[in-house]
Amino acid sequence: MAIIQAIVDELEPHPDVALVERVRDGDVSAYDALVRKYEGQVFRIAQHITQNREDAEDVTQDAFLKAYQKLDQFQGNSKFSTWLVRIAVNESLMRLRKRRTGRMVSIDEDISTDEGSVPRDLADWAPNPEQNFNQAELAEILRKTIQGLPQGFRIVFVLRDVEGLSTEETAETLGLSIPAVKSRLLRARLQLRERLSRYFHQRKGAER
Amino acid sequence: MTCKEFLALLDDLIDDSVSDEMRTQLHAHLGGCEHCKVTLDTTRKTIEIYRSNEIYDLPSGLRDRLHAAIMARCKKGC
Numbered sequence: 001m002a003i004i005q006a007i008v009d010e011l012e013p014h015p016d017v018a019l020v021e022r023v024r025d026g027d028v029s030a031y032d033a034l035v036r037k038y039e040g041q042v043f044r045i046a047q048h049i050t051q052n053r054e055d056a057e058d059v060t061q062d063a064f065l066k067a068y069q070k071l072d073q074f075q076g077n078s079k080f081s082t083w084l085v086r087i088a089v090n091e092s093l094m095r096l097r098k099r100r101t102g103r104m105v106s107i108d109e110d111i112s113t114d115e116g117s118v119p120r121d122l123a124d125w126a127p128n129p130e131q132n133f134n135q136a137e138l139a140e141i142l143r144k145t146i147q148g149l150p151q152g153f154r155i156v157f158v159l160r161d162v163e164g165l166s167t168e169e170t171a172e173t174l175g176l177s178i179p180a181v182k183s184r185l186l187r188a189r190l191q192l193r194e195r196l197s198r199y200f201h202q203r204k205g206a207e208r
Numbered sequence: 209m210t211c212k213e214f215l216a217l218l219d220d221l222i223d224d225s226v227s228d229e230m231r232t233q234l235h236a237h238l239g240g241c242e243h244c245k246v247t248l249d250t251t252r253k254t255i256e257i258y259r260s261n262e263i264y265d266l267p268s269g270l271r272d273r274l275h276a277a278i279m280a281r282c283k284k285g286c
Contacts, residue, residue, distance in 0.1 A: 028283060035278050040266045043274070047264040056264075057274060064278045124246045130257055142263045161255050186219045193247070193254040 016080040023071055035064055038081060041163060042088045048158045049092035051147060052099075059095050063088040078172065082165065086173045089155065129200035145195045153188035160185050209237040214244045222252055 016037075022030035039060060046059035067074075067087050074083050130138050146154060159170045160181070171181045214237050220226045221234050238245050266274075 028279070031282060032275075032279055035275060039271060039275060039278070043266050044262075044264045057270070060274055061278050061281060065281045068282045125250050125253060129253075130261070135261075138257075138261060139263045142258060142261055146258070146263070157258075162258055182219060186215075189219065189222075189251050189254060190247075192258070193251045196254055196257070197250065 014079060017076065020071065020074065020076075020080055023068070031068060034080070038084055039064070041081070042084065045085060045088050045158060045163065046092045046095075048146070048162075049089065049151070049155060050095050050099075055092075055095045055099065059088065059091045063091045066091065078169070082169045082173060085159065085163070085165065089159075089173055123197070123201060125197065125200045132200075141196070141199050145192060145199075148195060149188055149191055153184050153191065156181055156184040157188035157192065161189070209233055211237075211241060211244055214238075214241070215247070218248065218251065221248065222255070 016034065019030045019034050023034070042063050043056055043060045046056035046063070047053065050056055050059060063084065067084050070087075074080065126132070133141065146157070149157065155174065156170060156176075159165045159173060160167065165173065167178055167181050167185075170176075170185075171178045174181070176184075214234060217226060217230065217234060221231070226234065238248065
């Protein structure tokens with residue numbers, strides 16, 4: 001699959017490549033198009049990492065400015081979006097360090113290693129349990145649940161499952177090995193599943 | 209296959225990156241293990257719910273303000 005994708009990529013350059021070239025040639029409006037395309041994604045990632053809206057706004061601005069200033073360093077051997085996400089993740093982590101002065105923050109924080117434990121919760125969910133909640137309630141549950149994950153698990157889950165990066169891209173972005181990404185993703189998915197079960201069971205149990 | 213062995217391959221099964229032979233073994237385990245079947249189904253659902261629900265949306269007012277600020281700073285940074 002990866003080989004086929006690589007061949008397709010070679011035959012049809014990603015539209016971002018042309019935009020990046022135009023920016024390098026001095027066309028700022030091309031950068032405007034790139035910002036428009038990715039500002040939502042960068043903001044989401046920053047919000048997931050910093051857990052703070054003002055910080056996420058600042059990070060979004062800083063990340064795009066840094067990407068603009070460093071565009072000459074973008075080699076084109078990874079996708080522009082992956083390169084930008086890496087900048088956004090780094091800016092978010094830096095913002096956290098600033099906020100928690102004197103305390104190092106890394107994506108290795110709070111990682112417990114209860115590798116391979118079998119989930120305890122056995123009960124199944126209703127076919128569409130999210131339909132028992134309105135949109136605002138559901139968003140609140142999803143936010144609270146993901147905020148409870150250790151940071152190192154949360155970032156991997158967000159990049160891999162929410163933003164759709166590949167395992168390799170996630171590893172490259174976070175400076176982790178592929179086995180480390182896989183291990184964290186499994187733990188993140190299982191922990192989220194278990195935490196969501198509480199909400200979905202509770203509601204189901206309350207039905208008459 | 210034990211539940212622990214199944215669990216070690218859960219992500220690969222969800223991401224469809226297992227060999228045909230391994231998939232057959234995993235499904236054989238699922239056929240006789242309600243615990244792992246529930247784990248698989250609800251984990252898949254967890255991912256789907258997070259993928260399909262935007263929990264940190266960017267309202268259009270904020271988007272416009274951020275966009276203008278970014279472009280103003282980039283133009284200054286030329």
